[in-house]
Amino acid sequence: MNVAYINPFISSTIATFDTMLKLKTAPGKPVAKTQPFPTYDVSGIIGLSGDAQGCIAISFPKIVALKVVSAILGAEVKVVGEELVDGIGELANIIAGNAKQHFDGLNLLISLPNVVIGRNHMLGALKGIPTIVVPFVSSVGMFSIEVAIKTH
Amino acid sequence: MKVMLVDDSSTMRRIQKTQLAGMGLTDVVEASNGKEALDLLDKGGVDQVLLDWNMPELDGMGFLKKMRENGAFKDVKVIMCTSESEKSRVIEALKAGANSYIVKPFGPQALKDKLGL
Numbered sequence: 001m002n003v004a005y006i007n008p009f010i011s012s013t014i015a016t017f018d019t020m021l022k023l024k025t026a027p028g029k030p031v032a033k034t035q036p037f038p039t040y041d042v043s044g045i046i047g048l049s050g051d052a053q054g055c056i057a058i059s060f061p062k063i064v065a066l067k068v069v070s071a072i073l074g075a076e077v078k079v080v081g082e083e084l085v086d087g088i089g090e091l092a093n094i095i096a097g098n099a100k101q102h103f104d105g106l107n108l109l110i111s112l113p114n115v116v117i118g119r120n121h122m123l124g125a126l127k128g129i130p131t132i133v134v135p136f137v138s139s140v141g142m143f144s145i146e147v148a149i150k151t152h
Numbered sequence: 153m154k155v156m157l158v159d160d161s162s163t164m165r166r167i168q169k170t171q172l173a174g175m176g177l178t179d180v181v182e183a184s185n186g187k188e189a190l191d192l193l194d195k196g197g198v199d200q201v202l203l204d205w206n207m208p209e210l211d212g213m214g215f216l217k218k219m220r221e222n223g224a225f226k227d228v229k230v231i232m233c234t235s236e237s238e239k240s241r242v243i244e245a246l247k248a249g250a251n252s253y254i255v256k257p258f259g260p261q262a263l264k265d266k267l268g269l
Binding site for chain 1: 162167235255257259262
């Protein structure tokens with residue numbers, strides 16, 4: 001994968017958390033995901049198509065996801081439910097949409113978000129498309145983004 | 153000032169509603185697509201519209217074109233909210249009658265500036 005494809009998603013994540021959630025985040029060292037391994041408990045997933053194919057996922061431990069969605073909505077969300085699903089989906093949508101503008105010359109289409117909830121669920125890699133995982137630390141806890149993208 | 157939020161995401165509408173409340177704007181109506189928005193517009197009193205781009209039934213552009221066909225709404229200001237800043241789409245929206253646009257993610261201050269407060 002062209003590592004330049006990772007940076008728009010990292011900068012978009014930082015900007016989205018800073019602007020909409022008023023939360024500071026810092027990325028850790030990106031690592032290649034060579035085989036599926038347990039991630040966190042809540043993942044927002046967006047498919048990518050057009051001049052490239054792949055997906056982006058943002059994954060949180062349950063407690064962090066609740067804090068993040070509480071910050072988005074400006075009201076405390078205490079339970080896993082519709083508010084959490086909608087909030088994480090919207091967050092993934094904003095991050096992917098914002099990153100999209102940095103892909104000059106590529107017509108990149110993003111799908112509607114899907115949200116997966118399950119303790120330590122695994123996200124399988126797309127066949128033939130390398131996946132990079134970027135861990136993040138924030139004032140409400142750790143989370144990660146996974147980027148799998150391949151141009152035609 | 154009465155503001156209409158048009159977005160298929162209830163989360164996004166809630167975020168915007170919270171931001172508007174922080175500015176003292178509590179006269180807010182909500183629609184989840186362009187068709188609902190046209191119905192609400194017909195009821196009158198809307199001064200500004202925060203309009204999402206991609207929505208089912210009638211999208212933002214479809215709503216904007218229909219709204220601008222009706223002279224009764226010529227003074228209603230429309231701010232397109234989009235997660236994409238592609239120039240061609242922005243130009244298309246401005247040509248169709250949007251007054252301005254704002255790119256997600258945005259904070260309360262950026263929204264306040266766009267609303268002219």
